[in-house]
Amino acid sequence: MAVLEFIGDQLLRPNRAVVFGLGAIAGLAMHHGFYIHGEWHVQAPAIVVGHSLAFAALFIGSVSSSFAGGTLTLESKFVFRYPGFAILGYLVALFTSITVYRLFFNRLARAGFAGPVGARITKLWHMWACRGSKNHLVLDRLHRKYGDFVRTGPTEVTVFHPDVYWVIDGPKAECVKSEWYDILDPNLSLVTARNKFLHQTRRRQWNQGFTTKSIAQYEEKILKYVDQLDVCIEQDVAAHRVSDVRNLFFWFGFDAMGDFVFNKPFNMLQDQKWHHIIVLLQRALSLLGPFSAVPWLIQIGFKLMPRVWILKDWFDMVAWCEKQMHERLQVPEDKLRVPDVAHYLMEDAKTNNFRKESMMWLNGDSLLAIVAGSEPTASVLLGIFCELARNPAHARKIYDEIQGLDIRDARSLSRAPHLEAVISEALRFYPVLPTGGNRKTLEHGVTIGGTYIPPYTTIVAPRYSIMRREDCFERGNEFLPERWFEKPEMIRNKAAYAPFGTGHHSCLGRVLATDDMRLVTARLVSKYHIRFPTGEDGHGVLGDLRDQFTANPGQLHLVFELREKQ
Structure with missing residues (x-):
């Protein structure tokens, strides 16, 4: 004063x-x-x-x-x-x-969107609100207080209406990716490309690596890491140890994705320890918990303080990915038994004589492929096995229906309805992008559920809340796989279900990720009984989940016991 x-x-x-x-x-x-x-x-x-x-x-x-x-x-x-x-x-x-x-x-003020006063003034309010990386819970509370359309920033509206996915990403969508996606600037990647033409052009390059033939070839690689995962669990069983399933599933995801992208794994399952670069990656991604709300502050940190605090981890990790891609460029293609994704991306770089822009695409794509391809698979697997331990009846149904199926063939396993239902329900209940995937309206704005969103407004569509809506999923806060085949009436509005995105922005790796989940779940359920250790109930998987653009679940420890041979 x-x-x-x-x-x-x-x-x-x-x-x-x-x-x-x-x-x-x-x-x-x-x-x-x-x-x-x-x-x-x-x-x-x-x-x-x-x-x-x-x-x-x-x-x-x-x-x-x-x-x-x-x-x-x-x-x-x-x-x-x-x-x-x-x-x-x-x-x-x-x-x-x-x-x-x-x-x-401003436009949102004149349109009368409700929301916290602090959020209307600055996104720093939002950064502080989700400082514990719990943005999914922050937004869920705002939904309960303000309804389906909440002003969560000066030019941002969070939409909880189930029609939002189709409007922002459907074939006639008039939205682009939001400012957040400039996070890699000046590097480029498919995931972060905001220009629609550039995104479509780059996606065509990626599509070559996700044909039916390519995925069948990658399945051979996946099986190697399923075997290694099984060996780790066998060792825990033999030593009467509780298995740290969070570590095992993340090791599996990163090993498989390293081979998928660079044609060489991180060897974490083999060594049974975290690779140093993945430790850096995990620390660096923790920045995205609170700071995703303020992309301008991310830019300031990255450009002006690149070697300060855990920002250094981010740049060390980026440099490592670039080094791996450069090493991959030196590997003769005839030496590869099975082509990797880099093979198809390098074809474009070769066509363009490895110009600077082509290398920027390669570097950016290598980083985003590792993150986007490994963490989501591990996250959903943690959800699946937490629920199998919580309700052994699901494991029993899967065990019964995979008898006679080839558990080393993902296409064969797709004929197991309860396994498919458990995976679908886990994708709903444990979303890999709890609140990420922001879009921005263009000059004409958009209308969602009868509500007009003005031009140049960022739209947030939080899957965590939308895929739990009671008017879309009966008993939406419960894990009930039967809704996907035995009781379809429990799905009241399937538009609310978009775990892999919609339209041209849908996840390219959804088939591969689903295959991973089928193969791991079938292998472990066919061989082991699964339960929680004494004193644990799996609450931490969701309770300690951190929303860091992708989901980072809490710890899960399980006891595996060999099934008796029948």
Whole structure:
């Protein structure tokens, strides 16, 4: 209070009031002339540096102005004499204008979308609210309080209506990916491509690696890691140890994906320990829990402080992925028994003579493929086995129906209805993208469930909440696989079910991921009884889940016991 009184007293002095006013005019001009037009998140580092230099120049000018004598205009003398008041006026006017505009005058304010006052002013509110990486729970609480359409940012609406997926990603969608997807800038990748034409062009390259023939070839690789996973569990059984299933499933996912992308695994199942680069990756991804809400702050951290704190882990991990891709480029294609994804991506790079842009695509795709291909599979497997231990009747049904099927053939296992239902229900109940996948409306806006979303608005569609809606799934907060084949009436609105996305933005690896889940589940259920160790109930899988764009579930420990041979 004393500080405010002092500032007010100082501003009563005419010269200082003039300087403060000039700064205020500059602040208003910046907001209304620049910041309310277009996107500025990628330029955020330059804006910070530019402002810092300008403020420093004012203070330097205050020293040199004393030697300028009469060569300066009266206004310049005032500004250089009182630089602190010029800066104060600029910042007060800028942030006051931003706050007033966002609360009362921008498109969402005029449309009357409800939401927390703090969220309407700044996404820093949201960052603080999900500082524990629990954005899925934050949004779920907002849904219960405000309804199906909630203003969760100055230009952001979170939509809980089940029609949202079709509108934002369907064949006639008039949306693009949001600012978040510039996270790899300047590198490029299929997952982060915001330009629709570039995305479609790159997806055609990826499609070559996901043909029926290609997936059948990859299945041979997957089986090797299913065998290694089984060996790890066998060793736990022989030693009467409780199995750390979270470690095992993540090791499996990353080993299989390393082979899938780079034609060499991380050897974590073989060594039974985390690879150092995956430890860095896990630490780096923890940034995405709270900071996904503020992509401009991510850009500032990445561009201005790349070697600070766990930001260093991110860049070390990116450098490692780039190194792996460069090493992969040196491997003769005739030495590969089974082509990997890099094989198809490199064809495009070769066609373009490995130009800089082609290498940026290769580097970005290698990183995103490792993350997007391994963590989701591990996450859903944890959900599946948590539920099998919680309700052994599901395991018994799967065991009975896979008798006579080839448990080393994913196509054969697709004929096991309860296994398929358990996987489908796990994808619903344990979504791999709890709240991620933001889109942005274009110049005409969109209408969802009768509600118009204005142009240039970010739309969040949280799967965690939508796929639990009672009006879409009867007893939506319960794990009930029978809804997928025995009791279809329990699915009241299938539009709410989009675990792999919709349309051209749907997950390319959905078939491969589902095959992984079939093969692992069938192998372990056919060989073992599964239960929780004494004192545990699997609550931590969801209870400790962290929403880091992809889901990062909590710990799961299980006891495996060999079935008696029949």
